[in-house]
Amino acid sequence: MASRSGHRCGRVPEALVNRGVAQMLAGRPRDAVTDLTASLKLSPSNLERVYFNRAMAREDSGDLPGAYLDYRKASQLSPSWDRPKQELKRFTVVQKSPIS
DSSP, X not given: OOOTTSGGGGGHHHHHHHHHHHHHHTTOHHHHHHXXXXXXXXXXSOXXXXXXXXXXXXXXXXXXHHHHXXXXXXXXXXXXXXXXXXXXXXXXXXXXXXXX
């Protein structure tokens, strides 16, 4: 068993990412969002992919503003990756007037 400072702990973020993707594929987008959000707090590798996956899960769970922000973050983290840009094209951002 590895200690808290052992190399096995570095696998925790990726394990959460993998579980989040599995949750998404199983039709449980809210659980996927929970796992992917938890993984982001632990600095996983390939941050752009984690944000992209969380965007898809957020979209599937009905959180369109959150999905948009995550697709945008994925695009910012990996400007040469076209997939987030393609997803962002589906969104229309509308400025709302303040309520007062």
